[in-house]
């Protein structure tokens with residue numbers, strides 16, 4: 001959900017509901033931030049300030065956790081998030097060529113979101129399924145043994 005359509009009140013209520021459901025201890029911070037990213041697409045400044053109150057943690061600490069983990073985002077993401085495995089086992093079985101085809105098809109570099117907010121391209125380290133590399137994840141769909149030729153067809157499933 002892009003920031004310009006994010007309703008502040010809904011954002012705060014959503015954060016309150018997530019903390020109520022998951023918990024408010026320091027150990028709950030990462031699951032809470034993940035749930036906020038899933039629900040709103042990113043962790044806004046408003047969400048961080050609300051969390052700071054609810055979890056009794058400094059905003060600075062929340063921000064450093066939110067920006068450290070790649071599965072979390074403090075920037076609005078596209079409707080579909082493509083994560084490409086950049087670890088060595090995938091790289092050596094053709095990952096580099098697939099990644100080039102992916103960047104070209106999306107016209108994005110890692111970390112970028114398309115102007116129509118449809119796609120965000122990210123890289124990730126090993127997803128634990130090296131036997132089927134090269135591997136990419138689109139939202140929660142895993143694709144293995146991907147070839148450069150398949151990239152466009154796979155993306156077209158999300159039209």
Ligand code: FES
Pocket residue numbers: 085086087088089090091125126127128129130131133135
């Ligand atoms: S290296 Fe890509 S899934 Fe393990």
